[in-house]
Amino acid sequence: MFIPHSPKETEEMLQAVGVKSLEGLFEAVPKTFRFPKLNLPPGLTEMEVVEHLQEMADANESVRELACFLGAGAYHHYVPAAVDSLLRRGEFYTAYTPYQPEISQGTLQSIFEYQSLIVGLTGMDVSNASHYDGATAAAEAAVMAYHHFRGKRTRFILAPSVNPQYREVLRTYMNGYEGLEVSGDEGAPLHSLEELEPLIDMNTAMVLIQYPDFFGRVSDFSNFAAKVHQAGALLAVSANPTALALLKSPGAMGADIVVGEGQPLGIPLSFGGPYLGFFAVKKDFVRKIAGRLVGETVDAEGRRGFVLTLTAREQHIRREKATSNICTNQGLLALAATIYVSLLGKNGLRQVAELCYHKSHYAAERIGSIPGYELVHQGGFFHEFVVKCPQNVEDINAHLLDHGILGGYDLGRDYPQLKDHMLIAVTEMNSKDEIDYLCETLEELSHD
Amino acid sequence: MIEPTIYELSSPGRIGVRFPEPDVPPAELPASLLREELPLPELAEMDVIRHFTRLSQKNYCIDYGLYPLGSCTMKYNPKINEEAARIPGFAWTHPLQPIETVQGNLALMYELQEYIKEIGGFAAVSLQPAAGAQGEFTGVMIIRAYHKSRGDEKRTKMLIPDSAHGTNPATSAMSGYEVVSLPTDSRGNVDLAALRTVADDTVAGLMLTNPNTLGLFDENVCDVAGIIHECGGLVYGDGANMNALLGIAKPGELGIDVMHFNLHKTFSTPHGGGGPGSGPVGVGEQLVDFLPGPIVTVLEEGDDEVAPLFGLSMPKKTIGRVKSFHGQFGMLVRAYTYITMHGPDGLRKISEYAVLNANYLLARLGGKYHLPYKRLCMHEFVVEGVWPDAPDIHALDVAKRLMDYDFHPPTNYFPLIVHEALMIEPTETENKQTLDKFAEVLVKIAEEAHTQPELLKNAPHNTPVGRMDEVKAAKELVLCCWLPETPA
Numbered sequence: 001m002f003i004p005h006s007p008k009e010t011e012e013m014l015q016a017v018g019v020k021s022l023e024g025l026f027e028a029v030p031k032t033f034r035f036p037k038l039n040l041p042p043g044l045t046e047m048e049v050v051e052h053l054q055e056m057a058d059a060n061e062s063v064r065e066l067a068c069f070l071g072a073g074a075y076h077h078y079v080p081a082a083v084d085s086l087l088r089r090g091e092f093y094t095a096y097t098p099y100q101p102e103i104s105q106g107t108l109q110s111i112f113e114y115q116s117l118i119v120g121l122t123g124m125d126v127s128n129a130s131h132y133d134g135a136t137a138a139a140e141a142a143v144m145a146y147h148h149f150r151g152k153r154t155r156f157i158l159a160p161s162v163n164p165q166y167r168e169v170l171r172t173y174m175n176g177y178e179g180l181e182v183s184g185d186e187g188a189p190l191h192s193l194e195e196l197e198p199l200i201d202m203n204t205a206m207v208l209i210q211y212p213d214f215f216g217r218v219s220d221f222s223n224f225a226a227k228v229h230q231a232g233a234l235l236a237v238s239a240n241p242t243a244l245a246l247l248k249s250p251g252a253m254g255a256d257i258v259v260g261e262g263q264p265l266g267i268p269l270s271f272g273g274p275y276l277g278f279f280a281v282k283k284d285f286v287r288k289i290a291g292r293l294v295g296e297t298v299d300a301e302g303r304r305g306f307v308l309t310l311t312a313r314e315q316h317i318r319r320e321k322a323t324s325n326i327c328t329n330q331g332l333l334a335l336a337a338t339i340y341v342s343l344l345g346k347n348g349l350r351q352v353a354e355l356c357y358h359k360s361h362y363a364a365e366r367i368g369s370i371p372g373y374e375l376v377h378q379g380g381f382f383h384e385f386v387v388k389c390p391q392n393v394e395d396i397n398a399h400l401l402d403h404g405i406l407g408g409y410d411l412g413r414d415y416p417q418l419k420d421h422m423l424i425a426v427t428e429m430n431s432k433d434e435i436d437y438l439c440e441t442l443e444e445l446s447h448d
Numbered sequence: 449m450i451e452p453t454i455y456e457l458s459s460p461g462r463i464g465v466r467f468p469e470p471d472v473p474p475a476e477l478p479a480s481l482l483r484e485e486l487p488l489p490e491l492a493e494m495d496v497i498r499h500f501t502r503l504s505q506k507n508y509c510i511d512y513g514l515y516p517l518g519s520c521t522m523k524y525n526p527k528i529n530e531e532a533a534r535i536p537g538f539a540w541t542h543p544l545q546p547i548e549t550v551q552g553n554l555a556l557m558y559e560l561q562e563y564i565k566e567i568g569g570f571a572a573v574s575l576q577p578a579a580g581a582q583g584e585f586t587g588v589m590i591i592r593a594y595h596k597s598r599g600d601e602k603r604t605k606m607l608i609p610d611s612a613h614g615t616n617p618a619t620s621a622m623s624g625y626e627v628v629s630l631p632t633d634s635r636g637n638v639d640l641a642a643l644r645t646v647a648d649d650t651v652a653g654l655m656l657t658n659p660n661t662l663g664l665f666d667e668n669v670c671d672v673a674g675i676i677h678e679c680g681g682l683v684y685g686d687g688a689n690m691n692a693l694l695g696i697a698k699p700g701e702l703g704i705d706v707m708h709f710n711l712h713k714t715f716s717t718p719h720g721g722g723g724p725g726s727g728p729v730g731v732g733e734q735l736v737d738f739l740p741g742p743i744v745t746v747l748e749e750g751d752d753e754v755a756p757l758f759g760l761s762m763p764k765k766t767i768g769r770v771k772s773f774h775g776q777f778g779m780l781v782r783a784y785t786y787i788t789m790h791g792p793d794g795l796r797k798i799s800e801y802a803v804l805n806a807n808y809l810l811a812r813l814g815g816k817y818h819l820p821y822k823r824l825c826m827h828e829f830v831v832e833g834v835w836p837d838a839p840d841i842h843a844l845d846v847a848k849r850l851m852d853y854d855f856h857p858p859t860n861y862f863p864l865i866v867h868e869a870l871m872i873e874p875t876e877t878e879n880k881q882t883l884d885k886f887a888e889v890l891v892k893i894a895e896e897a898h899t900q901p902e903l904l905k906n907a908p909h910n911t912p913v914g915r916m917d918e919v920k921a922a923k924e925l926v927l928c929c930w931l932p933e934t935p936a
Contacts, residue, residue, distance in 0.1 A: 001789070002524050002716075003801045004879040013808040013880060017824075022800040025807060025824060026696055028665040033701045035796070038694075039566055043791025046528050053785065057537025059552030059755070064540045066549075073772060074543050080465045082493055084534075090511030091504035094525050097722040099517075099859075102911040103851055105451075106507035107721040110500065113454050116929040120487035126927050129722065132578035135772040143622070165772045172740070172768035175589065176623035220481055248483045261772075270533070271553050272543030272773025273578070274724035286925065292722065297921035299914040304450050309921040315581070315618035316862070320627045325618035328579040328712065332720030342454045342496045343464035346488040351467050354477070361475030380478045401546065409544060432471040 063269060063406065067434045069363075071384050071425025072214070072409035073134065073163050074272060075242070075264045077352065078428060083266045083339045093332055097292075101307045107331065108306035111294040114338040121244040121341075122258040123251025124280035129292035130334040131277030131326065134238060134261025135166040138208060139173035140279060140290050140324060141236040141257045145206035146177060147323065148234065148288055153205035157184035157196060161213035162238060164414040170208070189415045190215065190376065190386075193224045204233040206257075211239045211250055215411075215423060216360075216384030217377060218247060225254025241265050241278070241337075243382045246353035257281050266340025267333055276333035286310070290324030352428050356383035359435065360426035366439045367424070372446045376421065384425045386411065386418075390446055393422045403441045449912070451502050455929040458489035464496055487930075506912045507721070508856045514882050518828045518859040518871025519613065519661055521691045521713035523802075528789075529716060529782035538781055543773040547747075547759050553777065554758035558744040560784045561728075564709055567787075567795065568687075569700025570730030574739040574763075575775040580688060582770055583708025583727025584619040584655070589767045590706050590731065590738045591653045591682045592623055597738075597765060603652035603681070609638050611662055611863045616655045616686060625652060632865055636664040636821035638672050647679040656704070657686040659826035661863040661871065663806065665692070673703025682706065682735075690714040691875070692803055692827035695796025699730075706731045711776075715783035726779035737764040742774060801876035802827040805883060809874050812887035816894040820866050828873035830866050841897040841904055843868040848915065849896065851908035853889040 005013070010022075019025055026034060044052060068076045087093065091106060098104030098111075111129045118127035131137040142156055156174065158167050167185055174180050184199055184207075193209060200207060207228050212218045221237075228235040236257040237250040242264045244250075250258045262276030263269075281289055287310065295309035315322040341349060360383040368375035372390030387408070389396055397407035408424035415421075426435065491499075508515065515522035533539065541550050561573040577583040588606065595603050606625035608616050610632055617627045628646055633639040638656070654676045659665045666672065673683045685699045685707030691714045693699065699707050711717045711726035719725075731739060742760035750756030760774070790798065803826050810819070810829050817831035833843030847857030847870070859871040874883060896903050908914065 001794075002526060002877050003797060004877070005801060005804075009880045010804070013804055016811045017804070017807040018811070019807075019824070022804060025800065025803045026665075028667050028824065028826075029697045030670055030702070033697050035696065036569070036698050036701065038792035038795060040563055040787070040792045040795070043789055043794045046789065049528065049785055049789050050531070052788065053532050053535060053781075054537075056552040056556050057535040059555065060537045060541050061545075061549040062537050062540040063542055064536050068542060070542050070544055072544055076540075076542065078467070080493075082464075082497055086497065086500045086504075088530065089501070089504045091507040091509045092500075093530075093718045093720050094510035094515075095507045095721045096515070096517060096520055096522060096719040100508070100847070100851070100857055101916045102848070102908050102913055103508035103856065104506075104721075105912050106503035106505065109451065109453070109503055109506075111722075112927075113929065115927055116453070116455065117488065119928045132582065132724075132776075133772050135769070136578065136582070163772075165769060168769045169771060172589070172770055173622075175767070176592070178624060218478070218481060244483075245486060245488075246477070246483065247481050252483070268539045268778075269542050270539050271541045271550065271777040273771070273776040274726075274778050275772070286927070293927055295921040295924075296926040297917045297924075299916050301914060303913050305913040305916050307916045307918050307921045309918070309925070309927075316614040318618070319614045320617035320621040322614070322618040322621075325581045325585060325615050325622055326579075327581045327613075327615050328719075328723040328725035330720075330724050331722030332718070333724060335721065338454075339496060339500060342489060342491055342499070343493060345458075345462070345464055345490040346486050347463055347490065348465045348467065349488060350486060355467060355470055357477065358470045358474050359472055362472035380481065397546065401549070406542065406545060406549075428467060435472070 066404055066406040068406045069408050069424050069426065069438060070406050072423055073261060074269055075425060076269060076427055076429050077264050079266050079268060080343055082343055083336055086339050087332060087336055092335060098308060101305060105305055108294050110335050110338055112306050114334045115294060117338060117341045118278050118280050121241055122239065122280045123249025124258050125283035126286045126289060127278060127280040128289050129294060130330040131279050131291060132330060133275040133277045135169035137259035137277030137279045138166045138238050139170040141259050142170050142174055142206055143324060144288050144290060145234045149205050153203050154180050155204045156180060156182045157199050157204055157207040158182065159193060159196060159209045160185040160187055160189045161215055162208055162210045163214045166238060189418060193221060197227050200228055200231045200233060202231055204231055206234045206236055208236045211237050212243050212382040215386045216381040218380050218382050220253060222253045242353050242356060245349040246357060262337045265337035267336050274330060274333055276330045276337055288323060291326045291329055355428035359430055360385060363426045363435045370439060370443050370446060383427060384423060387422050387424060389420045389422055393420060396445060399445050400441055405438055405441060453929050454489045454491065454499060457491055457495055457499060460490055462490040462492050464491050464493045513854060514878055514886055515856040516858045516872045516874050518873040519688055521873060521875055523716055523875035524877035525716050525718040529785050532785040533778040533781045551758055554744050556784050557780060558758050560780055561744060563787050564728055564730055567694060568707060568730040569698025571733040572736040572739060573728055573730045574741065574743050575728045575780055576740045576770055577708060577727035577729055578771050578776055579723060579725030580708055580710045580727045581615040581619065583729050584615055585622060586729045586740055586770050587684045587706045587708055588619050588623040590735055591684060593738045593765065593767050594682065594735055595652055602650055605651050607646060607651060607654040610865050611660045612655060612657055613661065613686060613688060636662045637666045637668050640668055640671060643672060643675055647675050649680055651679055651681040653682040653684055655684040655686060657689060659689045659692050662821055662830050663825040663828035664821060664823060665826050669702050688713060692799050694799040695792060696799050700732060706735055711779050711783040716786045717779045717782040724776050724779055726776040738767055739763045740768060740770045741766050798876050805874040805876055805878055809883050809887055813890055816891050828871060830863065830869050830871045832866060832868050833870040834868035835897060838897040838901060840901050843870050845904035846870060846893055849893050849904045849907040852910050855886055855889060
């Protein structure tokens with residue numbers, strides 16, 4: 001299978017090493033604990049494992065079969081065939097971190113291009129090579145802000161309209177630091193950002209908002225950014241990259257740090273991972289950014305090439321003084337996003353964003369007109385919106401599932417105030433027929 | 449050949465993918481919020497295919513040849529893993545779907561939790577952490593939460609051997625601990641005498657990599673764990689080197705209280721040019737309630753006819769979430785596939801042959817490289833890339849010269865406690881011919897270092913680019929296809 005040694009070769013090799021048997025290689029391991037029995041099922045052949053896995057997969061229902069209106073941080077988008085075709089090249093996926101630039105220019109240049117695309121989308125100056133996902137990127141923003149103020153500012157304000165899982169992960173990360181206050185998200189979830197302004201003071205290190213926010217809403221936050229800056233604090237924005245093809249960039253509205261979940265850029269839903277955390281900053285923070293950075297340079301003959309740079313910030317050099325402990329990141333997913341955005345380009349990505357926008361607005365209008373359902377939004381939204389339902393979201397979703405529809409997210413799970421509120425996502429994957437079918441099925445339910 | 453960037457290849461008006469026209473009446477776009485400029489390239493599909501194909505050809509990879517990066521376990525990545533993760537029933541499930549619709553995913557995760565528990569000798573496993581470093585962070589936060597839950601607030605120190613990976617001290621600092629470095633003794637083990645002098649009630653724990661980064665199994669592991677437990681601390685195991693221990697020893701039985709596994713090393717999920725990784729964490733009985741969640745549990749037992757009902761739950765005193773959703777699921781599918789294909793005997797064989805290959809390669813070097821700790825090694829070993837009678841040559845030069853012979857260099861300058869270190873891990877998937885050839889080349893380079901040092905100093909000679917000007921890169925900081933404030 002994957003171990004190539006013939007019995008004869010094994011024998012020769014043992015002899016060269018000077019031990020009699022394979023067991024003889026392990027005498028440093030305490031005898032009592034050596035060679036424990038592993039109580040696992042016997043190994044399967046490839047043929048058998050394929051069948052076994054297919055059976056497991058068949059126990060799922062996927063968005064290939066269901067009409068999907070579920071988003072809340074992971075979105076169903078079309079991934080062109082060329083993306084996976086390139087990702088499957090062994091030259092990309094069986095290489096590791098490009099520590100040796102002479103034989104890693106493929107990975108290095110593609111990361112450099114990834115950094116450029118993220119800079120372009122977010123309207124920032126510098127992007128790193130990636131984080132694990134949107135949640136950890138948001139948490140690393142807080143870590144960066146903490147270090148930026150050398151621990152002297154101890155308040156971190158989170159808008160309640162930031163993805164609840166991101167807030168949770170950020171709290172886990174900041175738990176290692178003593179004396180911090182992470183707050184702001186206790187209030188009414190649907191209030192506007194202005195409600196946060198009284199909390200921002202000279203002890204505030206960072207304010208984290210989301211754009212579009214967890215409820216899908218979008219608005220110009222330039223004035224809010226100015227308020228944050230007046231207090232000398234940093235504004236971090238978690239953004240949806242698809243929306244950025246259509247809407248004003250966070251950089252243009254005053255963000256200091258832009259993070260987000262890169263999954264919408266050509267990465268399959270895959271039950272939540274592996275995804276892609278992007279992280280971009282204004283140039284003043286380039287030396288404080290965590291993770292890997294690729295820079296352009298030349299070789300001895302003056303040929304352009306790329307290298308990992310500013311590595312003195314990283315754990316393998318700085319050890320306990322590093323800006324983060326991150327080592328392996330999401331290289332292959334950053335490549336997927338780079339290929340996806342290159343393929344769609346300026347026009348294609350904008351087209352996807354517009355399709356999401358038009359379809360979600362059509363869906364919102366139709367659902368809002370169903371008796372008992374009420375659109376909660378006052379202002380604008382992108383491709384997700386909140387609907388107040390006439391009954392328990394879980395029951396509605398069970399009914400929808402019987403009709404082959406994966407309903408929206410039950411906001412009551414995270415926000416007690418939003419019991420019976422559903423968050424519905426619509427992308428280019430939802431046809432008008434599918435949306436109409438959703439509405440008909442909801443109507444049918446309200447008549448029951 | 450220099451490959452232009454995607455921005456240099458861009459031609460205004462070119463389209464790579466078409467999408468259908470809207471089938472709904474268009475909504476009015478929010479005029480005041482629309483962006484004016486979108487600095488993205490414009491390319492056709494074939495432009496993109498050729499660009500990335502050409503870039504890929506500038507990479508060295510496992511599918512091409514030996515990649516002996518010590519501590520990274522660059523073993524062959526079976527192709528079936530890739531097929532498995534792409535089965536539509538796995539790849540196209542949404543993480544927030546009702547549990548009834550993802551029983552296949554949950555069953556796979558549950559079984560993988562059970563397998564990792566059994567392999568590591570632990571009481572419970574969380575699959576949430578995204579990579580090794582995050583697994584470490586998780587482990588250290590669990591240790592912290594454990595002491596706090598007992599009202600034991602005086603433990604402020606984390607002991608870390610000087611041979612440890614840089615992620616260990618970085619993680620401890622992130623988790624609020626003061627790092628105390630421990631020396632290594634003359635046999636390459638943790639120095640027990642030094643350990644005894646610092647082991648007191650201010651110690652939260654010790655982070656142990658075993659086999660350590662010298663490739664040596666710590667012969668005193670049980671004593672080390674005993675001393676830490678006696679002073680009330682916990683032992684963290686860095687699972688980076690687990691490829692040496694499958695079916696050889698269970699870390700949980702050796703006294704490790706909490707440990708992360710690197711699925712992208714030990715269990716063959718690909719390294720992807722720098723991720724994604726996956727770093728599940730296993731714990732002993734006393735730490736089960738602190739694991740990050742959600743973890744997969746059985747909600748209703750099954751029987752011969754009916755499958756059990758699986759669900760997701762948060763451990764009682766959880767340290768919280770460490771990432772969104774349920775971990776790097778696609779990586780879990782690959783690792784599950786790999787473990788399922790190997791079974792208990794196949795797993796043990798992996799470690800036996802990983803250790804055989806490393807020792808064989810070391811033997812074949814015939815003493816041409818100085819070996820600081822003379823013992824049988826485990827799955828990797830560390831030699832010095834420097835000779836007293838070839839003063840101009842450094843480990844870096846040896847590494848670069850290897851590229852001319854079509855090999856990926858080993859890890860160099862790590863671990864820090866070995867002068868001019870070359871850390872070599874061949875893995876079990878390399879055959880004898882490749883190891884023989886690699887050994888011959890290393891021996892030849894050792895000769896060249898003495899006879900033609902300039903060949904090493906100027907290496908590599910046959911790669912797409914030569915040694916890069918890293919100072920210029922750090923000084924000028926061109927990190928993007930255009931400079932700040934001048935969008936393309």
